[in-house]
Amino acid sequence: MSHSNPPPHAAAFSDRVRTSARQLAELGEDAISGLIDLTSLRLVRFATTITRNQHDAEDAVQATLVKIAAQPGRLHQCADPWAFLLQMARNESLLILRRRPRWNLIGDLCDLLTRCRVDELEREESYREIWRAIRTLPTQQSEVVVLKIWESMTFAEIAGVLEISPSTAASRYRYAIAKLNSQLRGKIESSASEDLQHHV
Template sequence: MVSTDKRNQFPVRVRRAALELARQGPSALDGLYDLTSARLLRYALTLTRNHEDAEDALQAAMIRITVKPQALSQAKYPWAYFLRIVRNEAITVVRRRKPVSRLSPLSVPSIEAELALDDEEVRNQVRLAVRRLPPAQGEVVVLRIWEDMTFLEIATVLNQSPNTVASRFRYALEKLTRMLHSFENEPAVGSRK
């Protein structure tokens, strides 16, 4: 988990980058993009469950921010506001999908057969497990664990009550525990009895 100091620094850095974008215009977009894109893409991927759609949502959000940089720089909580924009764009992208694409399998990296579990395989199993959660629960997990946001901050982004957010997180953790426990009990690929 990220320390409280680091957790508090990221929103401050986003605010600075947003102010810079408002002052300098599109030439300052690179700084904001470099700072936020990996986190925003991870969040969008949680919502869309498709890498290309997540990239489309991120691109649309960046365009919205570029067109109206003052909206981000003047927001009370710029990072939460930016997450809300990405969330709205991701929902729009999912709604516009062709019905056939909804039936396609999740785009997740395959896990290569190895004799023993390694860190990358464990990370992949966690990613797969989070993607198997209902979207509302997966979204809360990503914001709470990877973005280290409080339930109140998440509630602001999702426009939900903190109690609803906390319940979704608790249910998600119960499901993840079961999913990952079953993974832990599977024999390693390539092992023999």
């Protein structure tokens, strides 16, 4: 069974994480700020889909990076540091979720810290719709969607992070996309028609 290679930008980011991990191993804890700047956004984004609460997700990311700073050799020695970081963030998120379960309203996004450039303000509602739709998915499916689309990982890589088989990852992704498709179908069609009108 062969799997396609990750996209170039995903491989480049993975290389940057590897470089940062090497610097961390060589320079010690003082080099952790580089790794924070590089990965915090992606880790928080991934952890938020698991905890469904950004504050808990940030706690998970904090615990992950503090542990990495204490033992930088672990990150440097592993074959894929970025996958290792994602796996650690996932484990910390699940721990927090087990320790302090929260009741979340599915459509509620008030915990999210968002940013939207001025020229993207008109897209904000669509972003919120998408985040709301992702939150309606089961965690097992939403984390596959996040890794596949936002982290541009292959199913083999996703399987490595989530400790499942590539076929299971692909299956979950397919189910998730089907659900999201049905939820956002109207939005897609309206966007397509608006796109057509705009070009005409």
